[in-house]
Amino acid sequence: MTISIWRYSHLVLALSSGLFLILASVTGIVLAFEPMQTATNGYNPVPLNEVRLSETIAALQQEYDEVLSFKVDQDDYILANVVTKEGDNKALYVHPKTAKVLGVPEPQHPIFSFTTNLHRSLFLKSVGRFFVGLVSFLLCLIAVTGLLLIIKRQGGLLKFFNKVQPDYFELRYHVVLGRWFLLPIILIAATGVYLSAEKFSLLPSTRVTHKIMEPEDHVDENIQASDLAIFKEITMDQVRLVTFPFSPFPEDYFELALQNRELYVHQYTGAILSEQPYPFTYLASRLSLTLHTGQGSVLWSLILLLASSSILFFIYSGFVMWRKRVKNSVGKSKFSEDESSHILLYGSETGNTNGFVLALQKGLIKAGKRVFVAPLNSYTTYKKATDIFILTSTYGEGEAPTNANKFLDKLETVVQPNQLNYSVIGFGSLSYPLYCQFAIDVAQNLRKQDNFKETLPLVKINNQAKETFLDWIEKYNQRTGERLRVEAYLPKSNFLKPKKFEVIFKTEVNVDQTFLLQLKPRKKIKFQSGDLLAYRPKEDQAPRLYSIAKYNGTLLLSIKIHEHGICSRYFSTLETGNKITANIQKNTHFHFPKKATSVTCIANGTGLAPFLGLIAENKKRIPLDLFWGGRTKASYQIYEPFLSTHLESKQLQQVHLAYSQEGTKQYIQQLLELHSKEIAEKLHNGGAIMICGSLAMHKQVLEVLDQATLTYINQPLRIFEEKGQILSDCY
């Protein structure tokens, strides 16, 4: 399979440096606590920009027998090297104004010195340092390729922070956290490289060289240093290091290292004997050290801590993604393209859909077919083929995945010797505006070809739903008379353990052949309104899905009886006390939007079911309106008692009803048009819209909404879809 060069580099770089990165991040996590610890000592009683250098010098000279030097560290602590009145040479943290002792420097905690050493050089001195520098450089490249991959995945730089396509946990959070932590990680890695490069003299020298003027020696030696004008002008926040004159002879002088330059100052006249600014490389090196270690900033060291931890998560999730892709990668076909009767072509960027390709391949082989499997880009002539299946996802902005981007061009030029029966299966997510766009393009282009005959219309599979796929297989079997069985070949993980439920309430079947069913789980289970109940009429069949409401800890379903519906007819025969076995599937993209400023619920028919429970989650009582479309007033009656409690508690403000067979004979989209200004404004202010019901209604509602946003706030609906403000669960 072909994957893009960026993804390939990203993987190879990560695999080659993974172990060292784990070591570097774990030690990095430990080291992030050091600046936090020193910052809590609090040896900075006054802001240094309010203290003059002369004040500190005077205080030190008065308090101690002799002062050798003092430095101001990243935490604004003053560490002075003095000889005390008792004659002892000591290093002490002192008060900037009084020079009284605030504390003594502690030796670095053994944990930190051990970890620093491991982090910096793996206990291998220069060799280790070189290695760590190299790994930092690789990390830099990994982060940059990762950034490019996310930009591509999100469909452009401007959409960088848009909603991430739902997928399995590791993949999803690899992307979600990647967006937040890539920048700090690039900073950590780049500064790490800089610091290493400096150690190996790969960068221009950071040295400051002084050419000193001969100090004047006919001077008044009674002048006090603290009286010199130059020391009164400099405030302590500019100072990094002051070395006092070695002796009282006039040829010895003060050495001052300030933030941006070094000064030599005559100890009696205050004349500047030499002044040198720091070169850029010196300042860059100091900045790198500060950024890399978090010295002097608790907040930044906290960010470094999180970023280091995130690297561990990226390594774990990246590894899981890699294993998944390898496991799902499609094996070699037994027969060549010219020998095979059934051709399976796939397009996938991340290899997620490969599980389906593999299952279909095995199913076909089991049914005795000669099967050839290849990426879409390898499309060519197939001498003995009769059937062709195309399974493809969409990447970025409705574009083809990398291994399918040449297919449409090839389709125009390659001439098939035989007529082919084709089926297209698209994979994608409904929460994306360009849902299955590439599959749609493929299907449209195939329809135009003379030599191709459609077996089944395009099927779109939302969030890898196996049920849809199994359903499609059944339709395929009915249409062609084949007996394909693929379920056993699908990855197992999504099929959950079945749970037992007891029927506790059922309404009469109403005029619309619809009834409500209330189920109580036998054991305590976790679920939310908007999740799905999956029920299989027989073990070997695709499960049917019902949107559920969580109502006082029970499940509430709304079911319409279909003439040939095995499930719906079975459910209608249930009575209170009966037990059934089914699964609950999480459906996180249709949970109550906690951050929305308002919620507009739109449903038709049985699509009202999840809202009966969802509304109870409106604990903050944000504006919540419900639009429902049904056939007659009588259709609404079975839902009314459940909604009236929400109206009373003010969790639901208003219910708007549209009846298509009674009164003004209105469809829901017409009802929505009347409120379109209000809905557009709510969207503009951060409101969410939840849509549940038939796909036909979904399509028309989206058209009305698009018109509304274009008219009233001059923005296409897409903007809000991309921000995740439009939640849909339609069938």
Place this chain on the structure above:
Amino acid sequence: MKRILGLAFSLVILTTLIAFVQAPDTVGYKCMIQLTNYEGEGAYVVVSVVDKEDKYVETLYVQGDDEEWYRDLTAWWKNLYGVKRPTLDGIVGETVTGGQRKMTVLQIPSDKIDTGFKLRFESAVEDHEYYKDDVEFDLTTENLATKKEGKGYIRYVRMIKQ
């Protein structure tokens, strides 16, 4: 007999007491180490008192606080630190780099001055040469008052009695 024993015992006690009371007298010398403009990392410098046979008697000061690099100060490591691990409490300072200077106070035992001992400054820089006697001179009052030139990373050393 008993008396003799008693006398011997009190003598032992007495000498022990004297030994404790008479902690070796030291003289404080302020010392400035000025480094040359070499390229590279901070220099590790050890100041020691050695006797006529070059045997290490006492370590007065260590510039450089990362033990990882002590091994590079070969002679000191082989003959003293690597073997005996004496405690260096209060006599360790941070390194400085080329062109910079360092000031400290050396507590020199008075009985070693003018009695045939030497003061040795040996120095090493990460991945560079090691100088066993960057600065070395006889430990005399006169020498302690003069500026001493170095051969390696040290340009000169100056001392003043406190």
